[in-house]
Amino acid sequence: MERYVVITVVNLVIASFVALILTFVARVSVIISMLLLIANACGMIPLGLIIICYVKRNPESKGEDLMRFDLGMNRQAINIELTEANKHGNGGKKQIELPFFSFSSVCAATNNFSATNKLGEGGFGPVYKGVLAKGDEIAVKRLSGRSGQGLREMKNEASVIAKVQHKNLVRLLGCCMDKDEKILIYEYMPNKSLDFFLFDPTKRMLLDWVTRLRIIEGIAQGLLYLHQYSRMRIIHRDLKASNILLNKDMNPKISDFGMARIFGENELQANTSRIVGTYGYMSPEYAFEGIFSIKSDVFSFGVLLLEIVSGKKNTGFYRTDYLNLLGYAWDLWTSNRTLELIDDPVLEDEYSSKHMLLRYVNIALLCVQESADDRPTMNDVVSMLTNEAAALLPPKQPAFSYVRNTVTSTSSTSKVEDCSVNQVTISILEAR
The missing domain is CATH 3.30.200.20 (Phosphorylase Kinase; domain 1)
Known part of the structure; x- marks a missing residue:
């Protein structure tokens, strides 16, 4: 009996000791698991912060x-x-x-x-x-x-x-x-650039008025973003038909930013002795004085708008009495013959109207004014394009629109030609 009691007591002691060990091991396992979780969390915190900072810095990075x-x-x-x-x-x-x-x-x-x-x-x-x-x-x-x-x-x-x-x-x-x-x-832009269609006698027939409207408004929205809504103010300085790319749906995308300039927050204009860009699209203050601003892009947009509605290229335009497309458009405007400027596919389009066509020519002429102060901003332009109720000012004579004259006197006859930017050679420090 005593032997049985001793064995029982020993068994109880051993069982208690084993239970104590198992409890200790369980607690250690819990502690180790907690330590591993904490370590893992600590390691993830910097990574999480990095991800948050990156996403915050790049909102469109996804x-x-x-x-x-x-x-x-x-x-x-x-x-x-x-x-x-x-x-x-x-x-x-x-x-x-x-x-x-x-x-x-x-x-x-x-x-x-x-x-x-x-x-x-x-x-x-x-x-x-x-x-x-x-x-x-x-x-x-x-x-x-x-x-x-x-x-x-x-x-x-x-x-x-x-x-x-x-x-x-x-x-x-x-x-x-x-x-x-x-x-x-x-x-990749499968439909190449706007000039590929616009200045080809066959391909331009594919540009109906609805397509041209979409292209005009898309270019205007892109420029407005660069001038006003991007993180910095950007002046493109080389806006032209060949720098407007077209995607599969014929939606426009402005390209070629090699000449672009980023302006500071309070910078309104800049001056350079290195004139870059394309003649025929340059504003007069930029071509002759090297001064550029958002109004320089507005001038280029005005030239492009006239090209889109007319199907004619400003730099390659030739008429006996006119130096360029701007002069021809101005003469038609002042003589109430503006519809003669409009490209045939547009005139024949059932969705175009005389009122809208005249309005777009008016907007284009406002954009190509001689003085930068007389030109609208792209914010104004977008408003005029998208809101038919927006009033339009009558345009003054645009830049580079002077007409060739023949001056006759009793003794002799001489031909006097006003000079166009398309005929002027300006020394450029570095050619493109």
């Missing part, structure tokens, strides 16, 4: 990241240094990051930059169509040679277009830097 995965890009990004005006108007160095394409993938996409893939010439080099491995189409802009100006334009274009996003601005997808190769990658 779509860009999806595009990177869809296009099969490398995750590596490349830094490009740029000079940007700050809120005080002073220059400051900043870095931008662009998704990076390998040179081998670009070569494969463009069939080694074959002539059959070439779409045309951009601001600083040839542009090629490319097709990536997954079937995505891209436009590849390749820097020509070792041009110092081309490199500046490329870096300028990358710095500007990487900071803006709007449905009427072409989208930059990434870049490629490999030894001497410097390449920018854009979304």
Whole structure:
């Protein structure tokens, strides 16, 4: 009996000891689990903060990241240094990051930059169509040679277009830097540029009035965004028909930002001795004095608007009595023959009306006024285009619209020609 009691007591002691050990082990496991969770959480906090900061800094990064995965890009990004005006108007160095394409993938996409893939010439080099491995189409802009100006334009274009996003601005997808190769990658625009249709006697018949309206309003909205609603005020400085790209639905996208300038918060205009851009679209103050502002882009838009409604090119326009399209349009306007300016496909379109056509010519003439102060802002232009109730001022005689005259005297007859910007040669420090 005593032996049984002793064994029982020993068993109870052992059981208690085992229970104590098991309890200790359980508690240690809980503690270890808690420590692991805390450590994991602590590790995730910085990562979470990084993600939050990145998303906050890049509110539209989600779509860009999806595009990177869809296009099969490398995750590596490349830094490009740029000079940007700050809120005080002073220059400051900043870095931008662009998704990076390998040179081998670009070569494969463009069939080694074959002539059959070439779409045309951009601001600083040839542009090629490319097709990536997954079937995505891209436009590849390749820097020509070792041009110092081309490199500046490329870096300028990358710095500007990487900071803006709007449905009427072409989208930059990434870049490629490999030894001497410097390449920018854009979304592909299957319908090329506006001039491809507008100035071709056959293709322009495809531009009915509804399509031209959509193009006009899209360009205006894109410019308004650059001037007023983007994170910085941007002056394009080279707006023209060949820099308006058309997507598969014929919606316009402004492209070629190699000449663009970023203004500081309080900067209204700037002056340069290096005149860049395209004659026929330049405002007089820019062409002759090097002064540019948002009103310079407004002037270019006015020229483009006249070209779209007339189907005629300002720089290549020729009539015996007129120096350019602006002079011809002004003469028709003052003689109440404005409808003679309108392109046939537009006049024959059932959706066009005499009142609307006259209104658009009026808006165009207001945009190409001699004095920048007499031109509307793009905010005004968009309002006039979209609101038929908005009153329009009568235009004054536009810039570069002087008529060739024949002056006859009793002794002799001489021909006096006023000079147009299309005929003036201005020394440019560095050619495009």
